[in-house]
Amino acid sequence: MAAPIRPRIPATQFLAAIAFVSAILRSGASDPPLTLDHYASSCPTVFENIRKEMEREVLSDPRSAALVVRLHFHDCFVQGCDGSVLLDDTVMLQGEKTASPNINSLKGFEIIDRIKSKIESDCPRIVSCADILTIAARDAVILVGGPYWDVPVGRKDSRSASYELANTNIPTPNQGLISVISKFLYLGLSITDTVALxxxxxxxxxxxxxxxxxxxxxxxxxxxxxxxxxxxxxxxxxxxxxxxxxxxxxxxxxxxxxxxxxxxxxxxxxxxxxxxxxxxxxxxxxxxxxxxxxxxxxxxxxxxxxxxxxxxMVKMGNLTNPDSFLQGEVRKNCRLINA
Ligand code: HEM
Missing domain, CATH: 1.10.420.10 (Peroxidase, domain 2)
Structure with a gap:
């Protein structure tokens, strides 16, 4: 018996559908309250200090730049850029570090710890880990020869992480093109963003x-x-x-x-x-x-x-976690939610 003929959706229409559904899903979210001068009076040294720390890191190991850029990407693709990727597993919380794209692979957590401790000594409990990671990623790119861009700040750190979303949202190397692009479109990032990032x-x-x-x-x-x-x-x-x-x-x-x-x-x-x-x-x-x-x-x-x-990078950095803005915090230690 002949197999039934199923209508097939062309790849372009499929991608357009994902972009459309994702736009609808995201239309309820308010714009992130991120600004360039969020820390201008509360921690005016933050940008300078992160830059100096990153300089030290890249000088001692040039791969540090890559580690930090990737950490930022894996943070933003799961619940938005909210520092969730930095959380350690505890009895109460399953983090993202053991999810399949991250385990034995994602590195650079100690770099963020070192920067955080410097920032905490100057401006205690002011600057979120999510912002530190975002600024450090920009500085990492510059330090190895890449472009400068302004980093809007004011992110909050999440009090949660998502092992499940880390497994589903982050693209993997042996997925096909359409599948990789779909993961970007789902978060509101375009095909152009996919290729550039x-x-x-x-x-x-x-x-x-x-x-x-x-x-x-x-x-x-x-x-x-x-x-x-x-x-x-x-x-x-x-x-x-x-x-x-x-x-x-x-x-x-x-x-x-x-x-x-x-x-x-x-x-x-x-x-x-x-x-x-x-x-x-x-x-x-x-x-x-x-x-x-x-x-x-x-x-x-x-x-x-x-x-x-x-x-x-600015667009990816602006992926926000609406929950973090309502219930987020500035963590004292990037690996743990505040008590
Ligand atoms: C397009 C889909 C992407 C896939 C499938 C992908 C996958 C991967 C994989 C498999 C690795 C090697 C990890 C390992 O072997 O341990 C890697 C490394 C890396 N990725 Fe991606 N990635 C993607 C997009 C991105 C984006 C958007 C960024 C940042 C904007 C990024 C930044 C990096 C960096 C800097 C490294 C090197 C990290 C190191 O030296 O440890 N990737 N990526």
Whole structure:
């Protein structure tokens, strides 16, 4: 018997539907009361102090910049940017640190602890951990060569975390393009935001378990087997054996300039050498119509990438947790809700 014919929704209509539903869901939320001068009189040194602390961190380990930028992203994608990602598990609270995108992977918590303790000594109980993380992420980008943007502040820290949302909202490397984009659209971020924010992979590292499928999958096909790519691919394969083992071996997301925030990530995608499946899909997926154009634009125009990255970081940083504004607090210790 012939299979029944089901109407199929084209990818573009599917994405438009998600964006529409997400807009409806979010339309009740009030604009975040974030301003540039929130701490102007209560803690005028906050920006300067965070910058100095981040300088120290990046100087002692250049990867610190990447750790902090990723922490901010994983914070904002779960209940908005409310410092929920920083909470430790306790008897009373299940945090987000053991959710699958974070466990054995998300790092940099000690950096935020050190900055917080400096800020607490100058301005006790004034500056939220969520704001510290947001400002530190901006400074991290600047310190490794990326753009400056103004950071609106006034976020509150949540008194809750969501292990479940950390598992569902944060995109994972082996998801398809549509699925990754849907996660951004669901939070009110656009396809342009998706491509620009993915440019954060111009810095930092990934572990073997997150790129094994890619290097034994279509890496050779997308990179066209050029001698240089072949050399790099065999390096990746020796760090990450097909048969397993070496799960935590790390390789740079952007092997050309791993510690510099530039647009070389997009060049990598043009060469078919993106390290994660989700990276390369932005350029090579058969559904990558709009995203491919953006990748090309950012590869050829650093200024366009920097401007869009800055705007998209502000937009992501403005994802708020309405509950935090009503019931939030300024934590004394970023790892624990106040007693
Ligand atoms: C588009 C969907 C995204 C996916 C699927 C994704 C996935 C990943 C994965 C799997 C890693 C490596 C983690 C590990 O192996 O332990 C990683 C690292 C990283 N991600 Fe993403 N990411 C995405 C978007 C973003 C965004 C929007 C940002 C920030 C704006 C970001 C910033 C980073 C940074 C800086 C690193 C390096 C961290 C380090 O050195 O430890 N990512 N990402």
């Amino acid at each position: 993915s440019g954060a992979h111009t810095i930092g590292m990934a572990r073997c378990e997150n790129f094994r499928a890619r290097i034994y999958g279509d890496y050779e096909l997308t990179s066209g087997g050029s001698p240089l790519s072949e050399v790099h691919l065999s390096k990746l394969k020796s760090a990450c054996p097909a048969a397993g083992g070496g799960e935590d071996n790390i390789e740079p997301l952007d092997y050309a300039t791993p510690y510099t925030f530039d647009n070389s990530y997009y060049h990598l995608l043009l060469n078919g050498e993106g390290l994660l499946n989700s990276d390369q899909e932005l350029y090579s997926s058969i559904l990558a119509i709009q995203t491919k154009k953006l990748v090309e634009q950012y590869a050829f125009d650093t200024g366009a990438f920097f401007r869009q990255f800055s705007d998209s």
